[in-house]
């Protein structure tokens with residue numbers, strides 16, 4: 001069942017936290033709402049769940065308007081960051097509780113709980129109380145409780161944020177697997193770009209109550225629609241620098257730090273302002289010999305080993321530093337001369353006035 005929202009707005013008093021959103025969450029897809037804390041992700045999810053009323057706009061499930069329906073009548077399941085389990089009930093009772101209140105007979109319930117417990121590999125824990133479970137096991141019980149009801153729509157609000165890093169990585173895979181098994185439309189909220197990029201079919205990048213870009217993880221990474229998305233997605237963050245659009249030998253060039261770089265042919269410069277913001281990911285910057293034609297010389301400002309890679313920050317103009325992510329064998333000495341070169345096929349260009357990416361041919 002797909003979920004469509006139309007002109008959806010929400011204000012708390014004078015604080016407008018969602019600004020007329022229009023979007024469709026396609027059937028059976030895993031869609032993530034990704035954005036910084038306070039951008040309105042939870043509010044949007046709670047409105048889809050029916051826990052919060054919209055100030056304006058409409059919500060449709062499979063073409064039917066659901067705004068007037070209470071959460072219990074929407075056939076949704078929701079997993080929160082703090083997955084409150086009933087402390088006095090054992091795991092089986094916790095998972096089966098939603099079925100019990102719906103009057104499903106005991107034998108039927110036991111069978112459904114058994115299937116879900118097997119999928120989540122918690123079959124051996126069914127008789128335990130929540131206090132005797134680890135954080136990861138509790139989270140699985142919370143997921144089981146949501147799964148067992150065969151919801152049309154599965155809503156998750158930062159369900160992994162209370163887990164340690166290793167378990168989070170495991171649970172990312174499990175949640176994705178679970179989504180594929182369940183064949184349910186899933187809407188997932190996180191501020192963690194790694195979760196969003198690894199698990200989602202589609203990512204809605206949000207900022208200040210507005211969806212900045214709604215696209216596949218690849219598109220959001222390779223073709224960020226604006227400066228916000230470009231800066232928010234990717235680690236370490238994209239380098240930005242001001243560049244002047246000019247001409248050399250009849251060809252358009254970008255002037256930066258005293259150099260003239262040819263504008264890559266993929267950009268449509270018609271209507272482009274003369275000052276642009278150039279963006280390049282650290283993964284697309286390399287250290288170059290200073291005499292190379294595309295090299296931008298500078299001095300090493302900082303280096304940092306991050307496992308198999310090393311980050312080398314080169315100052316190419318006063319207070320203008322470019323980070324290169326290179327293999328860890330490559331070393332650079334602080335304050336030594338160094339030059340960077342950009343993989344121009346991976347360059348991003350933005351209009352600094354609007355923040356929007358320049359159109360591509």
Ligand SMILES: Nc1ncnc2c1ncn2[C@@H]1O[C@H](COP(=O)(O)OP(=O)(O)O)[C@@H](O)[C@H]1O
Pocket residue numbers: 012017035036037038039040041042043044
């Ligand atoms: N019940 C509420 N009353 C007043 N303001 C709220 C309420 N819930 C959320 N907000 C405000 O709405 C904004 C968005 O919050 P939220 O949806 O929780 O963001 P996110 O989940 O992206 O961190 C925040 O500024 C928050 O303070």
Ligand SMILES: [Mg+2]
Pocket residue numbers: 041042043
């Ligand atoms: Mg939230």
